[in-house]
Amino acid sequence: MxxxxxxxxxxxxxxxxxxxxxxxxxxxxxxxxxxxxxxxxxxxxxxxxxxxxxxxxxxxxxxxxxxxxxxxxxxxxxxxxxxxxxxxxxxxxxxxxxxxxxxxxxxxxxxxxxxxxxxxxxxxxxxxxxxxxxxxxxxxxxxxxxxxxxxxxxxxxxxxxxxxxxxxxxxxxxxxxxxxxxxxxxxxxxxxxxxxxxxxxxxxxxxxPLEEWIYALSAKEKDKFLLKVVEGDPNVRLQLLNRLRELFKxxxxxxxxxxxxxxxxxxxxxxxxxxxxxHEQELLVAQQIKKCKLEALALKEESVWLEVYRLIEIKQAKQYEKAVGYLVDLRDVAEYQDKLDEFKACIQKIQKDYSSRSGLLSRLKKAGLFKL
Structure with missing residues (x-):
């Protein structure tokens, strides 16, 4: 550097x-x-x-x-x-x-x-x-x-x-x-x-009460500060405030x-x-956000599974990444709904049906989906 x-x-x-x-x-x-x-x-x-x-x-x-x-x-x-x-x-x-x-x-x-x-x-x-x-x-x-x-x-x-x-x-x-x-x-x-x-x-x-304080200021001092204003003193405002506070605060x-x-x-x-x-408050907020996300995802679970299979069939690395991302979300939904066994069975079927897709399987393993 x-x-x-x-x-x-x-x-x-x-x-x-x-x-x-x-x-x-x-x-x-x-x-x-x-x-x-x-x-x-x-x-x-x-x-x-x-x-x-x-x-x-x-x-x-x-x-x-x-x-x-x-x-x-x-x-x-x-x-x-x-x-x-x-x-x-x-x-x-x-x-x-x-x-x-x-x-x-x-x-x-x-x-x-x-x-x-x-x-x-x-x-x-x-x-x-x-x-x-x-x-x-x-x-x-x-x-x-x-x-x-x-x-x-x-x-x-x-x-x-x-x-x-x-x-x-x-x-x-x-x-x-x-x-x-x-x-x-x-x-x-x-x-x-x-x-x-x-x-x-x-x-x-x-x-x-600045207005009240200024009214109470003597005519002599008012004239003094007005002269400073005319002369362009850059600090006249602060000088006046300090003087008012000194006298009346x-x-x-x-x-x-x-x-x-x-x-x-x-x-x-x-x-x-x-x-x-x-940290405790942030954790509670994060948990609430995750709960709302999982509940929303559960409502469209069937369509998400269809999208996973569609992406796998494209046979491209970028689409595999998207499919695995959806599967991770579906695993969280299954865990939230206490349906983890059903999800494991679906993953095992993917492993079997696409056993020749090394790119897909390596991504599934990296995401921890093989350890279920």
Missing amino acids: SEYQYYEFQALDKPLTALEQTYISSFSSRVQLTSRSAIFTYSFGDFRGEPKELLDKCFDIMLYMANWGTRQLVFRLPKSLVNSSIFQPYCLPEQITVATTSNSVILDINIDDEEYRDWIEGEGWLTKLAQIRDDILQGDLRALYLAWLKASSILIDEESEDCLEPPVPAKLKNLPAHLKTFIEFFDIDQDLVAGAAELNTSQKSEIE SPENASSVNIHRRTFSELVEISQQQSQRR
Whole structure:
């Protein structure tokens, strides 16, 4: 398998300037560049420079994939909009980290997993994941909690001291499409997510009385935000939301709940129980589907037998395959109806009547119909 690296950057808050585009082009003559994005793909060689520096200077979000087992999602967040301390409970060395620059907070989710060592394609992922940055800026940390689940499943072994989960964000059970894509991108265990959400009681969306809050805002502050709108400040909406919540939102309406902080081993145990319940449910559904199929097939059993003999008479390998497929279904019907002896007799007759058809007999044997 040849080497593959994929870098994609997106500018969400504002388009790239001509000067920025010239700077970005200096890293590679083959960069796929637009006023909002840049893509670098490598089969050999590497990115010239430091990707996170380019992110901090020109972009708001970066995705990186390498087929030796790395998947990375990095966000540049304005210092004026976030308090980086809220990310610390979710951080794990080298996997989920936070750094600051002169104007920004850099939130880096960087997962190395042997399961990622396969053929990959980076195109199309970042557009589906971009909404997560806006979520984080609004205080929705579900993506960070999901990343912590994935990183913990890789970092923590049986001999290490078991760690407690970070604050559990609300609404883990009903995830939007972009967070489901996040789970798919980082290949997070679905049962682990479902288990973690089991005791997550804050599932209802809180309706914020924004109109009421805005009416209560002072005229001076309203004028301040209106000026930002006129000046084209890309973050004015989030600045206003943050200010309204700061002034009027009560502490008990916090976006996370953590009545009982579970250890990761407890979460694994819950996920195993979740997995068992899911498998049992899937088995019941499969059994019901099979029952309906057999009952439907039993109603036309006679015509199916006629079709089997018609296909055999054609004397072609492809038709033998179809005939054997029907016979396998007829065996299941016979077993369901407690008529297996009658079916065995029919198979024995086929063996006798078509003993010279080696192609047919070999397929019957391979399908297990000779062992009845």
